[in-house]
Amino acid sequence: MKLPPFQALLDEHRADVYRFLAATVGPSEADDCFQETWISALRAYPTLRRGDNLRAWLFRIAQNKSIDAHRARGRRAVPVAAVPERASPPLPERDPELWARLRDLPTKQRTAVFCRSVLGMPYDELALLLESSEDAARRNVHEGLKRLKEEFSE
Amino acid sequence: MNDIETTLRNAALDLPAETPELSDRAEAEGLLDVAYTSVDSPLGPLVVAATPKGLVRVSYSEFRGEDEVLEELARRVSPRVLEAPARLDPVRRELDEYFEGRREDFDVPIDWSYLAGFTREVLRATARIGFGEVSTYAGVAAEAGSPRAVRAAGNALGANPMPVVVPCHRVLRTGGTLGGYTGGIERKEFLLRLEGALL
Numbered sequence: 001m002k003l004p005p006f007q008a009l010l011d012e013h014r015a016d017v018y019r020f021l022a023a024t025v026g027p028s029e030a031d032d033c034f035q036e037t038w039i040s041a042l043r044a045y046p047t048l049r050r051g052d053n054l055r056a057w058l059f060r061i062a063q064n065k066s067i068d069a070h071r072a073r074g075r076r077a078v079p080v081a082a083v084p085e086r087a088s089p090p091l092p093e094r095d096p097e098l099w100a101r102l103r104d105l106p107t108k109q110r111t112a113v114f115c116r117s118v119l120g121m122p123y124d125e126l127a128l129l130l131e132s133s134e135d136a137a138r139r140n141v142h143e144g145l146k147r148l149k150e151e152f153s154e
Numbered sequence: 155m156n157d158i159e160t161t162l163r164n165a166a167l168d169l170p171a172e173t174p175e176l177s178d179r180a181e182a183e184g185l186l187d188v189a190y191t192s193v194d195s196p197l198g199p200l201v202v203a204a205t206p207k208g209l210v211r212v213s214y215s216e217f218r219g220e221d222e223v224l225e226e227l228a229r230r231v232s233p234r235v236l237e238a239p240a241r242l243d244p245v246r247r248e249l250d251e252y253f254e255g256r257r258e259d260f261d262v263p264i265d266w267s268y269l270a271g272f273t274r275e276v277l278r279a280t281a282r283i284g285f286g287e288v289s290t291y292a293g294v295a296a297e298a299g300s301p302r303a304v305r306a307a308g309n310a311l312g313a314n315p316m317p318v319v320v321p322c323h324r325v326l327r328t329g330g331t332l333g334g335y336t337g338g339i340e341r342k343e344f345l346l347r348l349e350g351a352l353l
Contacts, residue, residue, distance in 0.1 A: 005224040005235035007190075010176070019169040031174050038176050042185045046233050098165050117159040118166040149158045 003051045006042060013055060014038075016119055017062050023099050023118075024110050025069040033065040040065070055121075056128040063111045063129070070107075101151050102144075108132070109144030116141045177238035187232035189241035190224065196253050197341050200318075202245050203227055203235075208263030209245060212316045214337040231268055249318065255348065258285035260319045269315070275299060276310035283324045286349045290328045312336060318345065 017037060022030040040061050048057070102110055108130050115121040115129065126137040180186045190203035192215065201223045203211040210231060213223045228235050239246075244262050251257035264281070266274060279297035283289050289297075295307035314322040317336050323345040327333040335342035346352035 002225075002229060003233040005188075005228040006233055007224065007235050007237050008221075010236070014173050015171055018171070018173045019166055022169045023166065027170060030170070035174055035176065035179055039179055039183060039185065042176075042180055042234055042236075043183070098161065102162075113162070114166075117162045145158055148162075152158065152161075 024066045029069050036065045037062045056125050059129050105144050108140045112140035113144035177236050187234035188227050189238035191239040191242045193246045202242050205265045208265035210265050217337045273310040276307045277320050281320050286351050288324050288326050288351050
């Protein structure tokens with residue numbers, strides 16, 4: 001199957017990828033993660049053997065970049081004892097608390113909840129993204145939503 | 155808090171929608187295999203595309219849709235096709251000057267590497283025909299080294315991936331009738347008039 005021009009992929013998914021990153025890593029790091037995601041995708045693109053399931057492939061790359069960002073934040077958080085630097089500028093979101101809670105979920109749950117609840121991704125596609133079974137994808141959505149709900153009803 | 159999914163969907167509407175540009179970074183990393191943009195011209199919008207080596211495509215958008223041209227580039231050159239207007243600034247400037255009658259020759263480099271064999275020879279011969287001059291299908295066939303391959307020369311010109319810049323409009327039928335043109339005969343007439351080769 002032939003690959004579409006990369007720009008077509010970018011036009012179709014750039015806004016969703018950006019929202020995914022803004023939600024899962026936070027707006028202050030979303031720009032960097034967005035660039036990293038698309039540059040990695042562009043680098044690997046010609047080696048893809050199939051042109052289907054490109055969205056799952058893209059979001060898997062975005063998820064990996066979000067993991068990198070979470071790790072980097074963990075590393076930064078350790079040594080700054082004297083001057084507690086703000087982790088991020090004030091969030092411009094209407095409901096930052098919700099996204100902060102989402103960011104506290106395990107990686108797969110966070111991805112699963114966003115892709116299912118916000119993007120309406122089908123479970124078979126989500127399973128490809130998470131490299132898991134459809135059942136496991138369903139469980140990740142379910143568990144993630146349950147935890148978010150519990151924390152919000154406290 | 156009745157439905158957490160609705161809350162998520164509503165909150166997502168407020169997430170930032172502005173996304174950073176990628177083409178500069180892609181170019182810096184050597185990943186901008188095909189840069190393209192749309193350029194306005196008196197003959198309607200043109201899709202213009204270049205590799206790091208030079209121009210690979212000029213196409214009349216009204217004649218062939220942009221999507222189709224980009225798909226062809228993805229297949230023929232590389233799927234790493236990105237919109238990058240700044241990368242095409244020199245071509246845009248030269249085309250503007252040409253259409254305003256202030257330029258006779260194009261100086262932007264041409265990437266010939268995706269053309270092969272006789273087609274390439276015919277188009278290179280065509281590129282040597284000067285502003286205001288004309289040749290014939292037989293003439294470019296001879297220039298390309300195969301005087302008898304007149305029909306093949308016609309096919310090569312019909313498949314010219316860089317009209318205007320590789321001036322296939324300067325090639326006429328023996329006897330002076332205009333012959334065909336990739337963007338339609340009116341465009342060929344317009345270009346020949348612009349150059350003073352047709353009154």
